[in-house]
Amino acid sequence: MTKVRVIIAGPRGRMGREAVQLVERTDEYELVGAIDYKYDGKQLSDIEGFQHIHIPVFGNIEACLHTVQADVLIDLTTPEVGMHHTRTALLHGVRPVVGTTGFKKEDLQELEQICHEKELGCIIAPNFAIGAVLMMKFAQMAGKYFNDVEIIELHHDGKLDAPSGTAVKTAQMIAEVREKKTQGHPNEKETIAGARGADYEGMHIHSVRLPGLIAHQQVMFGADGQTLTIRHDSYNRASFMSGVKLAVDTVMKMDVFVYGLENIIE
Numbered sequence: 001m002t003k004v005r006v007i008i009a010g011p012r013g014r015m016g017r018e019a020v021q022l023v024e025r026t027d028e029y030e031l032v033g034a035i036d037y038k039y040d041g042k043q044l045s046d047i048e049g050f051q052h053i054h055i056p057v058f059g060n061i062e063a064c065l066h067t068v069q070a071d072v073l074i075d076l077t078t079p080e081v082g083m084h085h086t087r088t089a090l091l092h093g094v095r096p097v098v099g100t101t102g103f104k105k106e107d108l109q110e111l112e113q114i115c116h117e118k119e120l121g122c123i124i125a126p127n128f129a130i131g132a133v134l135m136m137k138f139a140q141m142a143g144k145y146f147n148d149v150e151i152i153e154l155h156h157d158g159k160l161d162a163p164s165g166t167a168v169k170t171a172q173m174i175a176e177v178r179e180k181k182t183q184g185h186p187n188e189k190e191t192i193a194g195a196r197g198a199d200y201e202g203m204h205i206h207s208v209r210l211p212g213l214i215a216h217q218q219v220m221f222g223a224d225g226q227t228l229t230i231r232h233d234s235y236n237r238a239s240f241m242s243g244v245k246l247a248v249d250t251v252m253k254m255d256v257f258v259y260g261l262e263n264i265i266e
């Protein structure tokens, strides 16, 4: 059996740690390298919790790709770093599976163009949890019938980006089917800036950050005399791993750019 050779960027992070374990316990995968700017030249075994894993860690992706042969890069870092990693991986013929959120629209367009030129697969998944993907799909179904929607995303207070990648993707998916509308009273005024949240094509997105939370989202629709609430909760980071595996398996079989796991689940 030829194993899928995987590099993980961000192995010390909350998601990166979980992804290292996923790759380690999956027989068809082989972890061949990790990228962590704080452990350049070290081994993964030097990082707490990974004492038994003897693979090289590189401070940057260039050194990593120069030294190890890989099929897939799993990126779980930060938006700026993640974009650099994804672009560089593609240019080196390595297929990215990206969980990192906060990419700009122009970033996604650039990556799609590189995939097209290189005829290489790349999956950018704002949320790997299958339940969250279904929540987004259900919200899109509802958006066809309800023009009024408020998205409330709730996350741990270690999160860097707001709104979450999932909330942005949800708004984009609803916008594809929703009749355009600016919500609320036409004369409404915020007496404290930000009270009505972020505005995406007239829909509002509210970001809650609290210790104790992991990753949650509620999409609320309203119409005369009724509301509809669609909610998903991730209670741990293991909830994302079946989606990471699905993405790695799928990216090996395709040569196009995919933004969102809803595009690869039946």
Ligand SMILES: NC(=O)C1=CN([C@@H]2O[C@H](COP(=O)(O)OP(=O)(O)OC[C@H]3O[C@@H](n4cnc5c(N)ncnc54)[C@H](OP(=O)(O)O)[C@@H]3O)[C@@H](O)[C@H]2O)C=CC1
Pocket: 009, 010, 011, 012, 013, 014, 015, 016, 035, 036, 037, 038, 059, 076, 077, 078, 079, 081, 098, 099, 100, 101, 102, 125, 126, 127, 128, 129, 161, 165, 240
């Ligand atoms: N798609 C999905 O389903 C999910 C996506 N996410 C997203 O994944 C990303 C990571 O989330 P999370 O694990 O919670 O965040 P963490 O902050 O826990 O992890 C990010 C890791 O990346 C490291 N890092 C920063 N710069 C570099 C670099 N240049 N090279 C290598 N590593 C680097 C950080 O190190 P240090 O802290 O020392 O700087 C940290 O260890 C976020 O964008 C988040 O939104 C999260 C959960 C699910």
Ligand SMILES: O=C(O)C1=N[C@H](C(=O)O)C[C@H](O)C1
Pocket: 101, 126, 127, 128, 155, 156, 159, 160, 163, 164, 165, 166, 167, 214, 215, 216
């Ligand atoms: O940072 C997180 O934790 C998460 N980030 C992703 C996002 O921004 O949507 C996915 C999930 O919500 C967890």
